[in-house]
Amino acid sequence: DMKVTQMPRYLIKRMGENVLLECGQDMSHETMYWYRQDPGLGLQLIYISYDVDSNSEGDIPKGYRVSRKKREHFSLILDSAKTNQTSVYFCASSSADWGGANGQNTLYFGAGTRLSVL
Amino acid sequence: AQKVTQTQTSISVVEKTTVTMDCVYETRDSSYFLFWYKQTASGEIVFLIRQDSYKKENATVGHYSLNFQKPKSSIGLIITATQIEDSAVYFCAMRDFNYNVLYFGSGTKLTVEP
Numbered sequence: 001d002m003k004v005t006q007m008p009r010y011l012i013k014r015m016g017e018n019v020l021l022e023c024g025q026d027m028s029h030e031t032m033y034w035y036r037q038d039p040g041l042g043l044q045l046i047y048i049s050y051d052v053d054s055n056s057e058g059d060i061p062k063g064y065r066v067s068r069k070k071r072e073h074f075s076l077i078l079d080s081a082k083t084n085q086t087s088v089y090f091c092a093s094s095s096a097d098w099g100g101a102n103g104q105n106t107l108y109f110g111a112g113t114r115l116s117v118l
Numbered sequence: 119a120q121k122v123t124q125t126q127t128s129i130s131v132v133e134k135t136t137v138t139m140d141c142v143y144e145t146r147d148s149s150y151f152l153f154w155y156k157q158t159a160s161g162e163i164v165f166l167i168r169q170d171s172y173k174k175e176n177a178t179v180g181h182y183s184l185n186f187q188k189p190k191s192s193i194g195l196i197i198t199a200t201q202i203e204d205s206a207v208y209f210c211a212m213r214d215f216n217y218n219v220l221y222f223g224s225g226t227k228l229t230v231e232p
Binding site (some may be wrong): 031034035040041042043044045046050058075090092094096098105106107109111112 | 123126128153155160161162163165168209218219220221222223224225
């Protein structure tokens with residue numbers, strides 16, 4: 001069953017607390033992503049991971065870090081969360097050749113985590 | 119720099135009519151891939167249709183089709199015979215040939231009314 005699972009689905013934290021968002025996939029995909037979605041801005045890439053311990057910053061990495069110790073698992077960490085990190089966070093995964101002429105058509109997205117930082 | 123632009127923030131149509139959603143993009147690559155996604159009310163993001171830049175024929179899947187105008191860097195989504203359940207937010211997205219990342223537009227909210 002091809003699935004990307006995000007935990008938790010909803011999270012409320014206070015400013016300054018640490019936050020851990022977790023993502024798992026069962027497709028043995030090499031590449032995984034963290035996006036955040038804010039009203040009027042679409043989805044913005046935070047980090048991309050090409051495989052275990054091979055991570056790169058996306059467009060908005062400030063205030064975030066990631067960890068990928070197993071291919072099927074990708075974590076997003078907010079050290080000392082800020083109120084402007086209130087958002088919906090999406091994890092996604094793909095094969096290395098996705099979107100190309102012979103690859104899979106798409107990224108596979110999780111259901112999202114709604115994070116509120118008070 | 120923003121790579122994908124959707125200027126229509128919301129559209130409202132009557133059921134069974136046709137709607138077109140606009141999208142323009144920027145890229146330096148000669149080859150790239152364009153996608154449309156639908157985000158349902160529950161937040162689920164669903165892949166709809168794609169267009170490869172080197173293909174001249176517009177892609178069609180079910181009641182979704184694309185209007186690809188490469189000289190204008192434009193990829194419009196056309197939904198024919200709209201249904202109530204087509205109400206959702208639609209995102210245009212692009213992947214450059216050499217970079218394994220999907221860039222999204224800001225989305226267009228479609229409301230289909232009876």
